[in-house]
Amino acid sequence: MSDLKMFKHIKEAVSAFMGRYNLIVLGGGPAGLAAAISAYDKGERSILILEREEKLGGVLNSCIQDGFGIDVFGESLTGRDFVKRLVDKIEERKIAYKLNTTVLGITENKEIEAVSPSDGVMKLEARCIIYTLGAREMPRGSLNIPGSRPIRGIYSAGALQKLLDEGVKIDSKNVIILGSDDVGLSTANRLIKMGVNIKCVLEPKECIYGSFYNKEKSLDKNNIPLMLSHTITEIIGKNELKSVKVKNLQNGNEEKVDIDTLIISVGLIPECSVLNNLGLRMSEDTQAPIVNEHFESDISGLFVCGNALYVHDIVDHIIEEAKECGRFAYDYIMHREGQEIKFEETIPFEHSNTIKGVVPQLFTKSQFPEVSVIRFRVKSTIKNAIIQVLLDNKPYIEIKRALLTANVVYPIFLYRQDILISAPSSIKVNVFSENQ
Amino acid sequence: MKDVYDCIIIGAGVSGSAIAYNLSRYRGSFLVLEKENDLCEGTSKANSAIVHAGFDAEPGTLMATLNVRGSQMMEELANNLDIPYSRNGALVVAKNKNDIRKLEELLERGKKNGVKDLRIIETEEIRKIEKNINDDVCLALYAPTSAIICPFTLNYALAEVAYNNGVKFAFNSKVVNIIKENNIFIISLENGKTYKSKVLINAAGVYADDIHNMLSSDKMTIVPRKGEYMVLDRSAISFVKHTVFPLPTAMGKGILVTPTIHGNVLLGPTATDIEDKNNTETTREGQDTIKGKCNSSMKDVPLSKVITSFAGIRAHDVRHKFTIEENSEVKGFIDVAGIESPGLTSAPAIGEMVVMIVKNILPLKEHHRFKSTRKGILNPRELDNLGYKRLVRFRPDYANVICRCHKITKGEILDSINRPLGATTLQGIKKRTTAMMGICQGGFCTFEIMNILNEALLKKGKSLSNGRIS
Numbered sequence: 001m002s003d004l005k006m007f008k009h010i011k012e013a014v015s016a017f018m019g020r021y022n023l024i025v026l027g028g029g030p031a032g033l034a035a036a037i038s039a040y041d042k043g044e045r046s047i048l049i050l051e052r053e054e055k056l057g058g059v060l061n062s063c064i065q066d067g068f069g070i071d072v073f074g075e076s077l078t079g080r081d082f083v084k085r086l087v088d089k090i091e092e093r094k095i096a097y098k099l100n101t102t103v104l105g106i107t108e109n110k111e112i113e114a115v116s117p118s119d120g121v122m123k124l125e126a127r128c129i130i131y132t133l134g135a136r137e138m139p140r141g142s143l144n145i146p147g148s149r150p151i152r153g154i155y156s157a158g159a160l161q162k163l164l165d166e167g168v169k170i171d172s173k174n175v176i177i178l179g180s181d182d183v184g185l186s187t188a189n190r191l192i193k194m195g196v197n198i199k200c201v202l203e204p205k206e207c208i209y210g211s212f213y214n215k216e217k218s219l220d221k222n223n224i225p226l227m228l229s230h231t232i233t234e235i236i237g238k239n240e241l242k243s244v245k246v247k248n249l250q251n252g253n254e255e256k257v258d259i260d261t262l263i264i265s266v267g268l269i270p271e272c273s274v275l276n277n278l279g280l281r282m283s284e285d286t287q288a289p290i291v292n293e294h295f296e297s298d299i300s301g302l303f304v305c306g307n308a309l310y311v312h313d314i315v316d317h318i319i320e321e322a323k324e325c326g327r328f329a330y331d332y333i334m335h336r337e338g339q340e341i342k343f344e345e346t347i348p349f350e351h352s353n354t355i356k357g358v359v360p361q362l363f364t365k366s367q368f369p370e371v372s373v374i375r376f377r378v379k380s381t382i383k384n385a386i387i388q389v390l391l392d393n394k395p396y397i398e399i400k401r402a403l404l405t406a407n408v409v410y411p412i413f414l415y416r417q418d419i420l421i422s423a424p425s426s427i428k429v430n431v432f433s434e435n436q
Numbered sequence: 437m438k439d440v441y442d443c444i445i446i447g448a449g450v451s452g453s454a455i456a457y458n459l460s461r462y463r464g465s466f467l468v469l470e471k472e473n474d475l476c477e478g479t480s481k482a483n484s485a486i487v488h489a490g491f492d493a494e495p496g497t498l499m500a501t502l503n504v505r506g507s508q509m510m511e512e513l514a515n516n517l518d519i520p521y522s523r524n525g526a527l528v529v530a531k532n533k534n535d536i537r538k539l540e541e542l543l544e545r546g547k548k549n550g551v552k553d554l555r556i557i558e559t560e561e562i563r564k565i566e567k568n569i570n571d572d573v574c575l576a577l578y579a580p581t582s583a584i585i586c587p588f589t590l591n592y593a594l595a596e597v598a599y600n601n602g603v604k605f606a607f608n609s610k611v612v613n614i615i616k617e618n619n620i621f622i623i624s625l626e627n628g629k630t631y632k633s634k635v636l637i638n639a640a641g642v643y644a645d646d647i648h649n650m651l652s653s654d655k656m657t658i659v660p661r662k663g664e665y666m667v668l669d670r671s672a673i674s675f676v677k678h679t680v681f682p683l684p685t686a687m688g689k690g691i692l693v694t695p696t697i698h699g700n701v702l703l704g705p706t707a708t709d710i711e712d713k714n715n716t717e718t719t720r721e722g723q724d725t726i727k728g729k730c731n732s733s734m735k736d737v738p739l740s741k742v743i744t745s746f747a748g749i750r751a752h753d754v755r756h757k758f759t760i761e762e763n764s765e766v767k768g769f770i771d772v773a774g775i776e777s778p779g780l781t782s783a784p785a786i787g788e789m790v791v792m793i794v795k796n797i798l799p800l801k802e803h804h805r806f807k808s809t810r811k812g813i814l815n816p817r818e819l820d821n822l823g824y825k826r827l828v829r830f831r832p833d834y835a836n837v838i839c840r841c842h843k844i845t846k847g848e849i850l851d852s853i854n855r856p857l858g859a860t861t862l863q864g865i866k867k868r869t870t871a872m873m874g875i876c877q878g879g880f881c882t883f884e885i886m887n888i889l890n891e892a893l894l895k896k897g898k899s900l901s902n903g904r905i906s
Contacts, residue, residue: 137879140744
């Protein structure tokens with residue numbers, strides 16, 4: 001080993017000892033792990049991952065069904081096996097991580113306050129942070145369903161999965177699942193295999209929230225009816241859940257149904273409460289920080305990716321995105337640290353109101369990467385759709401799709417040479433139906 | 437079990453606990469009977485958590501006197517008993533220039549009641565101190581002495597000090613019958629036990645009429661008046677600073693928009709008279725009413741940040757008054773009834789007043805070893821860095837974050853269970869620590885908290901009562 005390399009190693013070891021790292025990744029789920037691996041593979045060695053559970057992997061640890069990793073590993077793996085592959089890579093590379101560690105706060109100088117039973121209170125400094133704390137479920141309270149507040153019988157899907165992981169016995173006899181997001185569908189699958197009777201899955205929207213693949217696997221194969229445009233309007237049962245009122249939103253009919261368990265899986269919201277004090281611009285659509293094409297937030301060197309940025313539909317896309325982000329983070333540390341991006345250099349992304357949230361929300365003219373992926377969701381189903389990208393109101397891309405649904409995240413690819421040539425001052429994404 | 441208690445109090449809500457607290461200054465045998473499995477299970481746990489300034493109550497009434505006295509006492513009490521409290525001030529807003537008369541009426545009432553620093557302010561000043569006030573609000577009554585408090589901690593702290601000074605508490609002790617024999621009250625419980633006392637204090641909240649009517653031929657009627665609320669996430673805290681009221685109506689103070697002492701925003705309450713005293717369900721109509729009315733005083737209330745809603749029942753006397761007196765017919769029996777708003781505010785003053793009534797019946801000698809202060813559950817987030825580091829070295833439980841939303845640690849949860857009159861249920865831990873009250877509403881942490889509770893109870897030789905997962 002050359003003297004320079006040796007010196008660098010020692011320097012990094014000493015820094016780590018003092019709580020200083022080049023890159024700190026907040027959250028050891030798929031996004032965090034992929035980002036760390038990617039930064040390492042590009043050349044970064046001073047990396048620390050902070051994870052609040054007692055193991056790495058995040059929510060995928062609860063996913064016993066397969067379907068993960070088709071793009072990334074070329075195989076259909078269970079959630080747990082997918083995680084194992086990532087964790088193996090972490091261990092191979094000896095990337096440092098801390099478990100049982102809760103992040104209490106972040107400052108605008110990228111100092112992190114965290115706490116764990118083994119290490120006590122930690123003050124860590126990072127030259128670069130990748131924030132991948134994931135997304136959190138919406139519980140019954142956020143839906144504001146009126147009625148009783150029974151102590152037993154109502155669970156959010158992910159929370160229930162965790163209980164099952166811990167070996168808690170569920171003696172539910174009659175279950176309704178409210179909301180058709182992927183977590184709920186997976187939970188349905190898991191419960192059916194345990195012999196629990198699931199009456200139906202109710203989805204307030206007119207389209208399923210989770211993936212069609214998951215629907216087929218979890219609902220169709222198990223003969224669980226999916227009732228679109230249905231919701232719950234009342235909860236009945238003082239200490240224990242006794243029944244709910246189910247409403248058909250199309251014809252207004254309400255019916256009382258006796259159940260002992262209600263599972264809520266109406267979607268996720270990015271977990272960004274730790275960032276509240278930083279005054280970052282937040283996107284109303286995604287409820288997450290606004291980022292540029294490098295996944296960088298308003299604070300230079302604070303990157304966000306994974307579900308914390310945008311609730312994704314497929315884990316493989318999260319991995320792709322996190323890999324990009326890891327590479328950008330390395331570039332930042334090597335070349336761009338301390339360089340403030342001028343406001344005039346950023347182009348905000350506009351979109352038609354048929355789109356619910358576009359990521360990223362900004363582009364930086366001077367540092368546009370070779371290829372940038374824009375991801376978006378539509379608010380509701382569009383048939384015979386036209387996806388248009390306009391640079392300075394002039395059409396640049398036009399794609400036709402027979403059907404766009406709200407449960408899928410769609411990508412558009414933008415190329416640097418085109419951006420540099422046209423040097424636009426505005427970029428707009430329009431999605432509309434040809435039929436209009 | 438003592439043979440004949442000097443005093444038995446029925447009800448361990450904030451009124452009963454305040455009375456117990458004041459009684460515990462004296463030597464004697466005192467017992468509080470509570471039908472639920474914990475303190476603070478009735479109206480005391482489901483209210484606006486406001487320490488009212490006192491301009492709303494009618495001058496000359498007991499409500500007015502006790503409201504103002506309670507409001508004056510509360511800051512010192514909060515300091516001594518380590519209760520989260522903040523004097524954030526209140527605004528009663530009006531949208532019509534003509535409504536100035538109604539505000540002036542409140543101002544006059546307030547002055548008569550002894551409320552300090554009340555004044556009427558106009559648009560510019562209102563907007564300066566409350567930036568999200570609705571555009572059409574032109575006048576407001578500003579009451580700087582109005583405050584917000586943690587109603588659970590107030591209840592627990594009063595009871596804890598009472599307990600530390602010798603007052604006994606019995607839970608799961610529903611009173612089903614009372615007779616008076618030879619100047620002694622014989623109180624029969626649903627669980628078969630019987631207690632005797634010389635003086636009986638009825639602080640049974642919504643059930644005060646049931647208790648009263650067991651003894652007195654002069655029947656009392658308490659109307660259960662339901663109030664629904666909506667709670668917004670802590671990220672909405674910068675939305676409102678003061679407790680903002682609309683103009684009051686016959687049904688009460690109206691739907692307010694207020695910060696809470698724990699950093700949330702609280703909307704409500706509605707006011708609907710109901711039949712069933714047990715009915716604490718929220719309703720579509722109630723929630724819609726809140727959504728509609730809250731935007732009257734404030735603009736663009738961030739309703740999307742709702743994290744939960746709840747309902748409480750007020751003990752409304754149709755005459756809209758407090759009844760705090762020794763019964764004329766049944767000597768030694770003291771009613772503390774009709775304690776609706778401003779009940780929480782008045783609690784310290786109610787405690788004072790009732791003890792004075794007791795002193796007229798029983799000779800009470802002061803307790804020379806009365807310990808009047810207490811330290812609440814240690815909040816590691818209030819320590820400075822060095823303090824926290826030291827704490828964690830001795831008690832690593834305080835570095836184990838269990839409730840992710842509120843960053844409540846295992847140390848705090850254990851404290852809430854192990855301290856005097858500690859939690860024996862998940863609900864009890866919730867109210868004492870605010871764990872499970874955050875945005876995930878217990879989604880992440882309920883299981884872990886149950887394990888901690890179970891372990892701690894087993895150590896004490898007890899078992900989990902109402903926290904079982906189905």
